[in-house]
Amino acid sequence: MLTRARCLMTTTGRLSAVLVDLSGTLHVEDTVIPGAVEALRRLRQCPLKVKFVTNTTKESKQMLVDRLQKLGFDVQPEEVFTSLTAARNLVEELKVRPMLFVQDSALPDFEGIDTTNPNAVVIGLAPDKFNYRPLNDAFRLLLEGAPLIAIHKARYYKKSDGLSLGPGPFVTGLEYATDVTATVVGKPETTFFREAVKTLGCAPEDALMIGDDVRDDVGGAQVAGMAGILVKTGKYRPGDEEKINPPPTTVCDSFSEAVYYICNKILKT
Amino acid sequence: MASSGSWFDSCSDIQGVLLDISGVLYDSGAEGGVAIPGSVEAVKKLKQSGLSVRFCTNETQCTRDHLVTKLCGLGFPVQREEVFAPAPAACIVLRDRNLRPHLLIHPDCRPEFEGVDCSSPNCVLIGDATDEFSYKNLNEAFRVLVGLQDPILISMGKGRYYKETDGLTLDVGVYMKALEYACDVEAEVVGKPAKAFFLAALQDMGVQPQHALMVGDDVMNDIGGAQSVGMRGLQVRTGKYRPEDEHHPSVHPDGFVDNLKQAVDLLLQHRGQ
Numbered sequence: 001m002l003t004r005a006r007c008l009m010t011t012t013g014r015l016s017a018v019l020v021d022l023s024g025t026l027h028v029e030d031t032v033i034p035g036a037v038e039a040l041r042r043l044r045q046c047p048l049k050v051k052f053v054t055n056t057t058k059e060s061k062q063m064l065v066d067r068l069q070k071l072g073f074d075v076q077p078e079e080v081f082t083s084l085t086a087a088r089n090l091v092e093e094l095k096v097r098p099m100l101f102v103q104d105s106a107l108p109d110f111e112g113i114d115t116t117n118p119n120a121v122v123i124g125l126a127p128d129k130f131n132y133r134p135l136n137d138a139f140r141l142l143l144e145g146a147p148l149i150a151i152h153k154a155r156y157y158k159k160s161d162g163l164s165l166g167p168g169p170f171v172t173g174l175e176y177a178t179d180v181t182a183t184v185v186g187k188p189e190t191t192f193f194r195e196a197v198k199t200l201g202c203a204p205e206d207a208l209m210i211g212d213d214v215r216d217d218v219g220g221a222q223v224a225g226m227a228g229i230l231v232k233t234g235k236y237r238p239g240d241e242e243k244i245n246p247p248p249t250t251v252c253d254s255f256s257e258a259v260y261y262i263c264n265k266i267l268k269t
Numbered sequence: 270m271a272s273s274g275s276w277f278d279s280c281s282d283i284q285g286v287l288l289d290i291s292g293v294l295y296d297s298g299a300e301g302g303v304a305i306p307g308s309v310e311a312v313k314k315l316k317q318s319g320l321s322v323r324f325c326t327n328e329t330q331c332t333r334d335h336l337v338t339k340l341c342g343l344g345f346p347v348q349r350e351e352v353f354a355p356a357p358a359a360c361i362v363l364r365d366r367n368l369r370p371h372l373l374i375h376p377d378c379r380p381e382f383e384g385v386d387c388s389s390p391n392c393v394l395i396g397d398a399t400d401e402f403s404y405k406n407l408n409e410a411f412r413v414l415v416g417l418q419d420p421i422l423i424s425m426g427k428g429r430y431y432k433e434t435d436g437l438t439l440d441v442g443v444y445m446k447a448l449e450y451a452c453d454v455e456a457e458v459v460g461k462p463a464k465a466f467f468l469a470a471l472q473d474m475g476v477q478p479q480h481a482l483m484v485g486d487d488v489m490n491d492i493g494g495a496q497s498v499g500m501r502g503l504q505v506r507t508g509k510y511r512p513e514d515e516h517h518p519s520v521h522p523d524g525f526v527d528n529l530k531q532a533v534d535l536l537l538q539h540r541g542q
Contacts, residue, residue, distance in 0.1 A: 140436060155453075
């Protein structure tokens with residue numbers, strides 16, 4: 001642990017920001033991961049900036065914040081950076097009018113965005129909209145040169161009644177039809193992590209990511225130049241730490257232990 | 270635009286011609302679609318010339334019988350036995366391998382699968398299902414595939430899009446790719462561009478591939494597929510044709526023509542007919 005901590009110090013210089021994954025790291029659905037509420041409080045007492053980062057496709061930022069607050073976490077909307085935020089930022093940067101494939105529950109995150117006479121396609125998770133006619137409309141826009149923006153490319157997700165198709169298959173199908181390559185905005189894309197730390201006014205090298213997904217959280221953050229802590233909660237499975245190279249900066253049993261590690265090993269080394 | 274390439278200078282040894290249907294003979298769409306100008310006459314001339322002619326389609330929105338009726342209604346001299354379509358070919362594959370399919374196909378194509386055992390499916394078969402490609406139906410097909418120990422996905426064609434009278438429209442290949450990506454499987458294709466499909470039509474004509482010409486509007490599936498078995502491939506600038514096709518990274522048609530009429534005129538003229 002100490003060797004790793006020294007190694008982290010030398011690669012990051014001075015740690016100034018921590019990015020925290022939500023689902024699987026702080027909570028699983030409506031259950032708090034033991035010790036996480038108190039650990040977050042401790043983290044906030046450190047001289048560190050904190051941002052919460054998540055790949056959400058159907059929940060708006062406000063819905064996420066409401067849930068976290070109900071569970072007892074001290075989280076404000078402006079501290080949350082989601083794949084929907086990243087998609088919105090890209091839409092604004094490109095100055096395009098998107099055709100939005102997102103569920104109605106995610107629409108608040110696109111409030112104020114002009115979607116009339118669209119000239120871009122944004123694909124999130126939209127089971128109610130992934131049908132032949134709307135996809136055909138999207139296809140025709142892409143042929144006219146509209147950019148394709150994917151919130152992420154997950155193959156499927158778990159629903160109460162079984163596995164269900166995620167956005168990835170539909171993005172892949174449209175890419176095949178048009179030879180257009182989608183710009184993916186969520187984790188594990190490098191731009192996602194860079195944008196998230198940019199909002200904190202610091203460089204990736206001075207930031208650290210804590211998450212339960214070895215590829216999407218830890219691997220993605222490390223590729224972006226950050227340090228990464230893998231927690232053994234949520235979707236973690238034994239052996240996950242060996243799935244990426246270089247391996248996670250460190251592995252902790254939980255968010256609570258990760259905060260202890262940051263406060264007592266990194267900041268005090 | 271003039272025809273490019275010199276395919277017609279060396280066409281005297283052509284004995285048989287395979288014609289794609291949608292985008293070459295007619296554009297499909299509401300109310301049965303419309304014949305492409307000159308194509309009815311061109312098919313008549315070609316058949317009268319003594320050359321063997323077959324029709325190779327990836328049409329799976331209706332039965333072969335229905336398609337033949339529709340083409341006859343537009344004035345084309347086409348008989349059922351001359352038409353090679355993916356559904357009859359798929360039925361043979363299912364029978365030979367004892368496969369019981371979960372079908373995701375167009376309702377009008379269902380009669381082709383009458384009598385096929387679809388109970389406790391051990392594969393998924395998809396065709397150009399158009400409006401049936403809903404999230405719900407795709408998800409059902411996905412769940413069948415992920416539930417199989419050895420998932421088999423059979424796709425009737427793998428086209429990206431085709432031309433309807435109101436514009437370009439997504440084809441079955443897009444949904445094939447979606448399911449491939451979701452389940453990490455590679456689909457087996459029946460119909461174009463599968464080699465077996467072209468070879469079956471050639472065998473029926475009794476013509477060797479090097480003496481046969483394919484005329485189509487799909488650079489990958491018609492031209493690329495035909496060339497892969499040793500035939501020559503001629504691309505028409507009708508149907509789904511887009512100017513980018515003339516600079517395709519991997520497929521180089523033996524020639525381009527404005528439409529079927531020009532193809533037949535040049536072919537017969539240079540054969541001395």
